Amino acid sequence: MNEIIGVIFITIGLVFNFFGCLGLVRLPDVYNRLQAATKSVTLGTCSILFGLFLFKGFTAGGIKAILCIGFLILTAPVSAHALARGAHKSGVKLCKGSVCDKYAEDDK
Amino acid sequence: MKKRKSSFILFLLALIIWMILSWPPDLEHLIVGIFIAAFVAFMTGDMFVKRPYVFKHLSRYVWFAYYIPVFIWECIKANIDVAYRVSHPNLPINPGIVKVKTSLKSDTGLTFLANSITLTPGTMSVDIDQEKGYLYIHWIDVKETDIQKATEHIVYRFEDILKRIFE
Numbered sequence: 001m002n003e004i005i006g007v008i009f010i011t012i013g014l015v016f017n018f019f020g021c022l023g024l025v026r027l028p029d030v031y032n033r034l035q036a037a038t039k040s041v042t043l044g045t046c047s048i049l050f051g052l053f054l055f056k057g058f059t060a061g062g063i064k065a066i067l068c069i070g071f072l073i074l075t076a077p078v079s080a081h082a083l084a085r086g087a088h089k090s091g092v093k094l095c096k097g098s099v100c101d102k103y104a105e106d107d108k
Numbered sequence: 109m110k111k112r113k114s115s116f117i118l119f120l121l122a123l124i125i126w127m128i129l130s131w132p133p134d135l136e137h138l139i140v141g142i143f144i145a146a147f148v149a150f151m152t153g154d155m156f157v158k159r160p161y162v163f164k165h166l167s168r169y170v171w172f173a174y175y176i177p178v179f180i181w182e183c184i185k186a187n188i189d190v191a192y193r194v195s196h197p198n199l200p201i202n203p204g205i206v207k208v209k210t211s212l213k214s215d216t217g218l219t220f221l222a223n224s225i226t227l228t229p230g231t232m233s234v235d236i237d238q239e240k241g242y243l244y245i246h247w248i249d250v251k252e253t254d255i256q257k258a259t260e261h262i263v264y265r266f267e268d269i270l271k272r273i274f275e
Contacts, residue, residue: 016187023194031246032203035232036194039186042227063131077226077233078219084234084246099204100253103234103244106207 006054013047029095038080113160115153204250217274
């Protein structure tokens with residue numbers, strides 16, 4: 001039973017990771033790409049790790065998978081934040097259809 | 109006294125993470141872990157926890173337990189949102205960077221707020237102005253450019269809970 005639920009979780013994770021990669025290719029600029037990459041890849045990878053935990057149970061591998069979920073949720077948004085801020089500071093413009101850029105207005 | 113308390117909290121946290129890493133637990137790992145956690149707590153104890161008394165309040169843990177399912181639900185919604193936008197043939201995006209206001213002050217609270225905003229539907233934090241309490245948010249589908257209305261859209265669903273946990 002645990003194996004079946006684990007396979008379902010791993011499949012969900014793979015689908016979300018796929019959409020994250022599709023977003024990386026299709027979306028127009030750095031910030032939008034970071035959005036797709038951060039969100040989908042975080043939940044997708046967490047889902048895969050949780051599926052692994054269901055396979056392994058409370059063994060060395062399974063517990064480490066749970067620990068990895070915690071670290072991933074804490075660190076992935078921080079890295080996205082650092083990349084977005086660095087991109088903006090070094091002068092990467094928003095894509096063409098953008099509505100407003102309050103950050104550039106305040107940063108002068 | 110304050111320094112010793114915050115070192116002790118860091119010691120406990122480091123020991124717990126060490127024990128999870130070296131699962132299944134046994135005596136040798138425990139002894140090595142105690143030495144390493146004591147060393148880490150001795151070296152960096154006064155930097156980690158600024159206000160040790162907040163760890164005593166029980167209501168904070170209850171609110172944190174309430175925050176986790178809210179966060180996971182928002183995270184799943186964010187993923188479905190991204191999947192919809194990416195797989196739609198016309199790419200329905202309307203991006204921009206908006207400015208929102210927050211009343212959180214502590215470092216931990218602001219970090220969690222920024223991380224939650226990044227993992228929720230359509231928004232990603234770009235920068236924080238801690239003194240004035242402003243956050244700059246990249247929004248993939250801008251509905252409001254006004255500060256007050258954007259704040260209602262983005263920040264309010266987390267701010268109350270995080271204020272009870274970290275302030």
